[in-house]
Amino acid sequence: MIKTDLCVIGGGSAGLSVAAGAAQMGADTVLVESGKMGGDCLNYGCVPSKALLVAGRAARAGREAKDFGIDYSDPKVNFRTVHDHVKDVIAGIEPHDSVERFEKLGVQVVQGHGSFLNPKQLLVGSQVIEARRFVIATGSRAMTPPIGGLNSVPFLTNESVFDLTDLPQKLIIVGGGPIGCELGQAFRNLGSEVTIVEMATIMPKDDPDLVEIVRSRLLADGVNIREKTKVIAARCSDDSVVLEVEQEGQKKDITGSHLLLAAGRIPNLDQLNLEAAGVAYERGGIVVNRGLKTSNRKIYAAGDVTGGYQFTHMAAYDAGIIVRNALFRLPAKVEHSAVPWVTYTDPELAQVGLTEVELRNNGDQHRVLRWSFADNDRARAERRTEGLIKVMTNPKGKILGASIVGLHAGELVLPWGLAISKGLKIGDMASVIAPYPSLSEVSKRVAGSYFTETLFSDRVKMIVRFLAKFG
Ligand SMILES: Cc1cc2nc3c(=O)[nH]c(=O)nc-3n(C[C@H](O)[C@H](O)[C@H](O)COP(=O)(O)OP(=O)(O)OC[C@H]3O[C@@H](n4cnc5c(N)ncnc54)[C@H](O)[C@@H]3O)c2cc1C
Numbered sequence: 001m002i003k004t005d006l007c008v009i010g011g012g013s014a015g016l017s018v019a020a021g022a023a024q025m026g027a028d029t030v031l032v033e034s035g036k037m038g039g040d041c042l043n044y045g046c047v048p049s050k051a052l053l054v055a056g057r058a059a060r061a062g063r064e065a066k067d068f069g070i071d072y073s074d075p076k077v078n079f080r081t082v083h084d085h086v087k088d089v090i091a092g093i094e095p096h097d098s099v100e101r102f103e104k105l106g107v108q109v110v111q112g113h114g115s116f117l118n119p120k121q122l123l124v125g126s127q128v129i130e131a132r133r134f135v136i137a138t139g140s141r142a143m144t145p146p147i148g149g150l151n152s153v154p155f156l157t158n159e160s161v162f163d164l165t166d167l168p169q170k171l172i173i174v175g176g177g178p179i180g181c182e183l184g185q186a187f188r189n190l191g192s193e194v195t196i197v198e199m200a201t202i203m204p205k206d207d208p209d210l211v212e213i214v215r216s217r218l219l220a221d222g223v224n225i226r227e228k229t230k231v232i233a234a235r236c237s238d239d240s241v242v243l244e245v246e247q248e249g250q251k252k253d254i255t256g257s258h259l260l261l262a263a264g265r266i267p268n269l270d271q272l273n274l275e276a277a278g279v280a281y282e283r284g285g286i287v288v289n290r291g292l293k294t295s296n297r298k299i300y301a302a303g304d305v306t307g308g309y310q311f312t313h314m315a316a317y318d319a320g321i322i323v324r325n326a327l328f329r330l331p332a333k334v335e336h337s338a339v340p341w342v343t344y345t346d347p348e349l350a351q352v353g354l355t356e357v358e359l360r361n362n363g364d365q366h367r368v369l370r371w372s373f374a375d376n377d378r379a380r381a382e383r384r385t386e387g388l389i390k391v392m393t394n395p396k397g398k399i400l401g402a403s404i405v406g407l408h409a410g411e412l413v414l415p416w417g418l419a420i421s422k423g424l425k426i427g428d429m430a431s432v433i434a435p436y437p438s439l440s441e442v443s444k445r446v447a448g449s450y451f452t453e454t455l456f457s458d459r460v461k462m463i464v465r466f467l468a469k470f471g
């Protein structure tokens with residue numbers, strides 16, 4: 001039997017952050033991981049998907065260079081090398097999440113699947129771990145949508161798609177969320193024929209005006225997007241996968257060489273035996289309070305398994321809250337007013353705080369400021385004028401949310417998160433000196449637009465003329 005202060009179940013973004021923090025602060029810590037250290041983000045998520053997107057962008061940059069007067073002719077894609085590049089990027093980060101590193105930090109790593117015996121004990125293989133506190137950080141996996149015939153059809157998920165060594169010729173993606181759009185664009189840029197089938201509209205959690213700009217780009221890239229399309233059934237035909245879909249009452253077949261499921265996530269709760277631990281859960285995940293405590297107050301849950309914001313940075317944020325609560329008994333609580341997320345399509349789409357739609361639906365009084373990338377000199381020099389920043393304030397100018405689509409939108413969103421979390425007003429952003437010519441100027445200019453009407457009003461003109469009379 002292993003006895004410990006803290007036992008963390010799951011070595012992904014959330015679990016590793018808790019374990020590293022706790023061990024370095026002196027807590028006796030055990031980490032249980034059934035698969036690969038690093039979890040989804042490193043092995044099957046953020047890292048490989050971004051590496052693939054970069055490869056896709058390189059292929060496209062070659063094709064687009066002629067706009068700048070440079071002819072690289074037609075770039076050739078060697079997909080085996082693209083695969084190796086993706087795996088190499090993972091391998092470069094792997095040591096940071098490795099058993100060796102965690103053991104050096106003082107964490108005892110136990111490899112195997114954890115299952116609760118009772119509220120204080122976890123069984124891993126034949127080993128029993130007794131802990132004063134547990135953290136469940138077992139993550140999520142791709143949901144298999146209820147589509148007739150799907151079980152008899154070979155399909156890819158985020159766990160297998162990065163193992164492909166040959167470029168899929170005709171890729172059908174079910175789901176137009178961030179995974180579907182990012183991977184759809186990456187494969188398209190690398191030369192696949194791509195069809196995204198989405199039952200609602202693509203990227204439904206984001207501002208529709210901004211999504212429209214991403215949609216236009218995907219369509220221009222040649223991605224087939226079928227929105228408001230229901231998948232009725234799936235079947236195999238020769239070497240192909242056939243999806244029977246229904247769009248606006250019309251049935252039709254979509255044929256592809258490969259099928260990728262990106263239709264949302266389900267929490268990894270299997271065989272955890274949560275009932276024995278007294279931990280309540282729902283379909284979406286483990287139920288937690290704002291201190292990330294479960295219904296068993298000595299057991300916390302963090303990251304994707306709680307079904308909240310399913311992002312690596314939020315898993316790490318959860319970890320910080322748990323370390324403060326579990327180690328220092330501080331009443332730390334999650335605060336979600338300035339949660340950022342970025343979809344790394346090209347152009348990127350970034351969000352922090354409230355969207356315009358949320359404010360409208362809440363009935364909150366607000367102002368929306370807009371600035372187009374077409375009015376930014378750097379965007380012009382880059383020939384990347386498709387882009388828009390929208391900033392939402394309350395009637396007194398307090399910043400409530402920012403939505404940005406455009407080149408490097410993901411890098412532009414950070415100051416807006418800071419502004420929201422610190423309760424800053426739009427004047428604070430307007431008075432910042434932004435370097436010229438930078439894309440950051442869109443932030444300053446959109447903030448400045450809040451004052452345009454008052455600043456250039458007849459009343460101000462009158463005052464200026466009046467003061468001029470005094471010499
Ligand atoms: C394709 C894709 C792209 C993504 N891109 C981004 C991105 O760009 N930015 C971003 O912020 N987020 C991104 N995400 C989301 C991000 O990967 C997740 O939010 C993050 O990995 C969640 O971390 P986690 O620790 O909660 O879970 P995970 O990383 O899934 O880790 C959970 C770990 O628990 C282990 N485990 C499960 N059950 C048990 C058990 N019973 N016993 C022991 N171990 C167990 C699993 O093996 C796994 O290693 C992406 C996800 C996908 C799928």
Ligand SMILES: NC(=O)c1ccc[n+]([C@@H]2O[C@H](COP(=O)([O-])OP(=O)(O)OC[C@H]3O[C@@H](n4cnc5c(N)ncnc54)[C@H](O)[C@@H]3O)[C@@H](O)[C@H]2O)c1
Pocket residue numbers: 145146174175176177178179180182197198199200201202203204229230231262263264265309310311341342343344
């Ligand atoms: N850049 C990033 O930060 C990033 C990238 C990828 C994933 N992620 C995280 O991973 C999570 C999961 O991503 P995701 O794209 O799988 O999920 P998602 O839940 O965000 O999107 C899934 C999409 O699939 C659609 N869908 C569901 N069932 C369908 C069906 N039967 N037919 C057609 N469409 C269907 C939904 O309407 C939805 O638009 C994200 O919510 C996000 O938290 C983040």
